[in-house]
Amino acid sequence: MNSSLTQPLARYSKQTLLIDADDTLWENNIYFERAIASFISFLDHKVHTVEQVREHLNLCERATIAAHGYGVESFRRSLIDCFEQLTESTITAERHAQILSFTDAIASNEIELLPGVGETLEELSRRHRLIMVTKGNQIEQTDKLERSGLRPWFSAVEVLAEKNVPAYRALIAAHQCDCGSTWMIGNSPKSDINPALAAGINAVFIPHDFTWVLEHEMVDAPPGSEQLMELGSFRELIGYF
């Protein structure tokens, strides 16, 4: 393969790369999808279709996240709420335990890195400042990072309660980022791309086939002089940075 054909003449030098984790560095949402599939067959609702149950679970998840934040514990709570609301009954201890068992694999899974992530981060870390920027539960996210073996490539790690415009502005200030040479890299238009562009930094969108439905949104055009790039895989970053 002649890589010079696909690479730009010069790479960006000495940039600050803010990098999302779930479904950008490693698989995440597929484990939740498996738990949801098990939950829906267990519920085996006689009136609502699979799509309707899923729709109701999305509502429960939005409510739980608003009250308790992101993370596996919130997800468990959403499944229980959904079960109780759709069956109009209080759940038995046995069924409660059964539903929770569907989520066991989420926290205990081996971290499954997306293709090329390890070597790409290692190379990028030699030329740029890398900061992991994820949202969710602090303990769960830092535990995943430790288990991933990727911690050495990051100069800092930020676990945010929400990835919105004020959160990005605070991050930019805290790490003294120069907006023109700072990029947010991730799979979610809603959390990674649109708020980063709105906060005045550049963005690299790397779509994942199984992005969480609550993260679905159209990618906005940059509001000003910010740059927006879309890549097919994480390892393609090497061609540009």
Ligand SMILES: [Mg+2]
């Ligand atoms: Mg993500």
